[in-house]
Amino acid sequence: MQFPEFVQKFGRAYAPGSEEHAMREALFLERVEAHRTHNCEAGATWTVGVNHLSDWTEGELQGLLGHRSPARRAQMPVIQLNMFRSLRDSPGATTLPDEFSWSNLSSIQETRDQGMCGSCWAMASTTVMSAHAELKGLPREFSANQLVACTPNPNACGGTGGCGGSTAELAFEYVLRAGVAPGDAAFKEAGGGRERCPEQSQVATEKATDGIVAADGREVHMLGEATDQNTMIGRRIGMVGWTKLPENKELPIVQALVERGPMYIAVAAGGGWFGYSGGVMDPTGCDTHSVVNHAVTLYGYGVTRVGDGSSGGVKYWSIKNSWGRMWGEDGSLRLQRQDDEEGYCGWDHRPQEGSGCRGGPPQVWVCGSCGLLYDAVIPSFIA
Numbered sequence: 001m002q003f004p005e006f007v008q009k010f011g012r013a014y015a016p017g018s019e020e021h022a023m024r025e026a027l028f029l030e031r032v033e034a035h036r037t038h039n040c041e042a043g044a045t046w047t048v049g050v051n052h053l054s055d056w057t058e059g060e061l062q063g064l065l066g067h068r069s070p071a072r073r074a075q076m077p078v079i080q081l082n083m084f085r086s087l088r089d090s091p092g093a094t095t096l097p098d099e100f101s102w103s104n105l106s107s108i109q110e111t112r113d114q115g116m117c118g119s120c121w122a123m124a125s126t127t128v129m130s131a132h133a134e135l136k137g138l139p140r141e142f143s144a145n146q147l148v149a150c151t152p153n154p155n156a157c158g159g160t161g162g163c164g165g166s167t168a169e170l171a172f173e174y175v176l177r178a179g180v181a182p183g184d185a186a187f188k189e190a191g192g193g194r195e196r197c198p199e200q201s202q203v204a205t206e207k208a209t210d211g212i213v214a215a216d217g218r219e220v221h222m223l224g225e226a227t228d229q230n231t232m233i234g235r236r237i238g239m240v241g242w243t244k245l246p247e248n249k250e251l252p253i254v255q256a257l258v259e260r261g262p263m264y265i266a267v268a269a270g271g272g273w274f275g276y277s278g279g280v281m282d283p284t285g286c287d288t289h290s291v292v293n294h295a296v297t298l299y300g301y302g303v304t305r306v307g308d309g310s311s312g313g314v315k316y317w318s319i320k321n322s323w324g325r326m327w328g329e330d331g332s333l334r335l336q337r338q339d340d341e342e343g344y345c346g347w348d349h350r351p352q353e354g355s356g357c358r359g360g361p362p363q364v365w366v367c368g369s370c371g372l373l374y375d376a377v378i379p380s381f382i383a
Contacts, residue, residue: 001032001050003025003028003029006028006050006054006055010052012024012055024055025055027054027055027056027057028050028054028055031050031054031055031275032050032054034048034275035047035048035049035050035275044279045279045280045281045282045304045314045336046272046276046278046279046280046281046282046285046334047276047277047278047279048272048275048276048277049275049277049278050275051275051277051326051327052324052326052327053274053275053323053327054275056274060116061274063116063117063118063163064114064116064118064120064274064294064323065118065120065165065269065293065294066114066117066118066119066120066121066158066159066163066164066165066166066294066295067118067120067121067124067158067159067165067166067167067266067292067293067294067295096254096255096258097258098303099300099301099302099303100257100258100300100301100302101299101300101301101302101318102131102257102261102262102299102300103299103300103318105131105134105135105262105299106134106140107127107130107131107133107134107140107262108127108131108262108297108299108320110127111320111322111324111325111330111331111332112127112144112322112324112331113322113323113324113325114144114322114323117148117162117163118159118163118164118165119144119147119148119162119163119322120294120295120296120321120322121147121158121165121166121167121168121171121295122144122145122147122148122151122166122171123144123295123322124168124264124265124295124296124297124322125144125147125168125171125172125175125264125295126142126143126144126147126180127262127297127320127322128168128261128262128263128264128297128377128378128379129142129172129175129180129239129379129381130142131261131262131297131299132260132261132262132378132379132380132381133237133238133239133381135261135381136238136381136382136383137383138237138238138381138383139182139237141182141183142175142180142181142182142237143180143181143182143183143184143187144184145184145187146180146181146184146187146197146201147166147171147174147175147180148162148163148187149162149187149196149197149201150174150178150187150197150201150202150203151166151170151171151174151206152170152174152203152205152206153166153170153206154206155206155357155358155359156357156358157169157170157357157358158170158357167295167375168242168264168295168377169242169244169377170206172221172239172242172377172379173206173207173208173209173221173242174203174206174208175234175237175239176208176209176221176223176232176234176239176240176241176242177203177205177208177231177232177233177234178201178202178203178233178234179233179234179236179237180234180237181201208221208223208232208234209221209222209223209241216246216249216252217246217247217249218243218244218245218246218252219243219244220241220243221241221242221243222240222241222380223235223240223241238381238382238383239379239380239381240380240381240382241379241380242377242378242379242380243256243377243378243380244375244376244377245263245376245377245378247373247374247375248342248345248365248366248367248368248373248374249342249373250341250342250368250373253265253298253373253376254301256376256378257298257299257300257301260378261378262297262298262299262320262378263297263298263376263377263378264295264296264297264298264376264377264378265295265296265297265298265319265372265375265376265377266292266293266294266295266371266372266374266375266376267286267292267293267294267295267296267319267335267370267371267372268286268287268289268290268291268292268293268294268348268366268370268371269285269286269287269293269294269370270284270285270286270287270288270370271285272284272285272286273285273294273333276327276328276333277328277329278328278329279304279334280304280314280316280334280335280336281333281334281335281336282336283336283338283344283369283370285335285370286369286370286371287370287371289346289348289349289350290345290346290347290348290366290371291348291350292348292364292366292371292374292375296319296320296321296322296333297319297320298317298318298319298372298376299318299319299320300317300318301315301316301317301318301337302315302316302318302334303315303316304316304334314336315336315337315338315339316334316335316336316337317334317335317336317337317369317372318332318334319332319333319334319335320332321333335369335370335372336369337369338368338369341367341368341369341373342367342368342373343367344367344368344369345365345366345367345368346365346366346371347363347364347365347366348363348364348365348366348371349362349363
């Protein structure tokens with residue numbers, strides 16, 4: 001694609017001859033050449049190509065990465081409970097399929113576009129809530145804009161809040177306390193500032209539950225059975241809690257994915273993510289410094305067959321992004337799943353930039369392809 005075609009296809013309004021037109025064209029041509037080089041590499045398992053992000057500046061692209069997973073949620077006290085482990089959660093308790101996907105869900109088939117707001121955390125949170133509500137036969141339209149406008153973030157977990165980044169943990173705590181509207185209409189002007197949140201949707205504190213840490217490291221937050229729906233409005237939409245799965249452990253993620261449904265995960269997205277167009281992305285597309293910086297929805301896993309299948313294939317995770325249908329495989333990405341995900345690790349030396357709360361540790365250990373095993377969160381709904 002040439003730049004004039006790109007301008008027409010994506011409705012750009014750059015005036016020919018202007019400084020911005022020249023700058024955008026230079027960015028576009030640089031990326032097209034990088035795409036060509038990548039796609040011509042022998043043995044490449046994924047491709048990159050032109051999409052609506054191809055003329056964005058690096059600053060604009062980085063603005064999409066609005067997730068900063070909490071390195072330690074000091075603002076949410078937890079209770080240690082060493083005997084909290086059921087047969088369902090025990091390794092080997094379930095025979096797991098070689099391939100699995102929730103792609104049949106309408107919530108997963110839908111593709112959302114966060115625009116230029118760093119609201120991936122809110123998009124992924126509402127996509128996952130919608131999927132679990134759908135699985136329970138409940139209404140599943142939830143406002144991401146409400147989460148952007150109203151979710152409090154006093155400890156700067158994941159950023160400054162709103163379009164500046166936050167986390168699923170804070171989003172789910174907010175929803176348990178305040179509920180969530182069925183659509184974005186009432187929050188269309190919410191640009192990421194809590195001051196634009198309607199008074200009736202505001203909450204006095206970011207905390208709704210106390211957590212219980214199980215022996216395997218999972219952190220469970222649940223409303224009590226006698227919780228008053230007038231104080232914890234999340235019950236009205238069927239949401240009763242959430243669980244953060246054990247950090248850097250693969251089996252609990254696979255078990256929860258198969259047995260319960262799609263989940264929110266944090267990833268260390270590198271430059272390869274922006275131009276991804278198809279195939280199974282290998283680790284070269286991840287952030288080279290293991291900085292956990294983006295939020296997406298994990299909805300399955302599988303194997304891409306090579307030739308007649310006799311030589312095996314490439315394993316992958318199925319991920320739903322929030323950058324629109326023009327990105328990736330109709331808004332989704334297949335990320336290579338390593339044979340030893342728990343051994344594929346690195347230090348995130350910039351957790352305050354990419355994965356920490358204010359006052360958190362100076363570095364965190366993250367594992368899995370693009371660090372996806374580090375921060376996985378799943379909501380709980382009841383019919």
